[in-house]
Amino acid sequence: MEIILAHAHTLMYTILALMPTRYQRDNLEAMLGLFLAADGKPLPHYSKAKSESALSRFLNTHPWCTRKLIYHVREQALEQINSHCPLGRKAFLQVIIDLTTLEKCGKFKGLDNLINVYNGKRGLHIVVLYLVIGKWRIPWNFRVWRGKVTSSPSQMALRMVRKLPKKLTQKFQVKILADTAFGTKDFINGIRKLKYHAVIGIGCNRKLVNGYPVKLLHRRGQQVQLVGLNFPITISWYYFKRDNGQFVKRYIVSTQPLKASTISWWGKHRWQIEGWFKTAKHRFGLDKFGQGTLLGIYRWFILSITAYLLAYWAYLSSSLTDSLDWGKAAFLALSTFIPHLILSLLLLDIERLRPLALSHGIDITISRCKI
Template identity: 30%
Template structure:
């Protein structure tokens, strides 16, 4: 919720924001927070999540596309989607009154987004990057897109994504390391001058 609260006002005014989340975010406090911010949501729910229907009816007892209210969150009428994946059934609810197929389609976008970032995380060795702060999340997103962009710039029909990433790393890493060194030397230039050193850097084109 803290991250959602940092969405710029310009974006809030221009776009209708819809939050996509899995069942780990089905708690009433999260749904309250999203609606308080003025956002819509499509959130996964457990099969055992109860509704306000008499007789302890759960979402698993309801049909695809049904309109319902959650027992501990009866503030909005929600639309339910059921998605069959093999032997498992996944459920999600939307704060907007849509068809069940529309809710399922919106929930499916979350899978695509998460797959992209998980692929980026492991393919580009970013799984150790700290995400404990909003700035950490911003840096991680930036690094994923940067790594993906560099990979695409070196992509060719005869290279796999992993091979293209390796080529991009081989070509780009020396420049990145050199830039770090040059920046440090520029910072210490006055210190070096005080001790009788004069540093000049020239690039030789081969």
């Protein structure tokens, strides 16, 4: 567990060193402090450490290298995984792909028509590649969908899969898990060319080569051939319970011959990414961006993901054995990696409330103790 904390400390020191000036390092700490509040509202407006305009300039215009920050976050994530890799048989690397909508209202003039409507939802649509290896959960990559006239979500996802580092793909058994939106013939053929195995959702009206839709099948575990594919796949299905209590039949296919129960088991594991979407949005404010530039939005996403990873690693390094409480995990990360920020905010609150305390006959004195 100390190794996890050491890697997290290294990451924190490294990304702070990327900032060209002390002023920008302070801005970075202030932004991470907002994200690690884990209240889902990391807006610069709520910052007590820096002004809203200073943080806005930090996100949108200040010249610090975003790519280097991404590179170092990934490198530390890889080191974390490799230092805790189980011995023996290769473990499974679950590569989960999904698309989520960060819903937005109003006009965003500087985003070059990136705000679109997809499946009835208006906002910024991002394709996310999420890795699961044992206890590790890593949002590895994302792409912003730019509309119907550009690359489709499945094409973007295939490019992200191709760019997975060999340090991962050669060390683990890769299993691609994707939703129905990625069940296109091009995506499935592309995954097969990469020699990966996949379990992917498909629509109930998807046609077999004999002309019948898959919804007419009555036996799970059959090997069938879909239109557009020149190789057989194994099909199964399971029933998914919606929030309203209704059950929906989900069809899934495997490019590898597996038992129907195994295919359904892998198909259900795809939903792990939905838990991350909820955490990222409701705790770490992934969808609360208000920037008017694409650079500002990318930086917002990256800092939100970095805060998530720091909180998760702090939890893994702790002795907590109960269920994961993201509020406690985020505070643990904040008090571990940026303790002076907490203390500075505490001193500001004391100074602000000093007149109130004096009016009630309380004199607050702060002195530095010798250590």
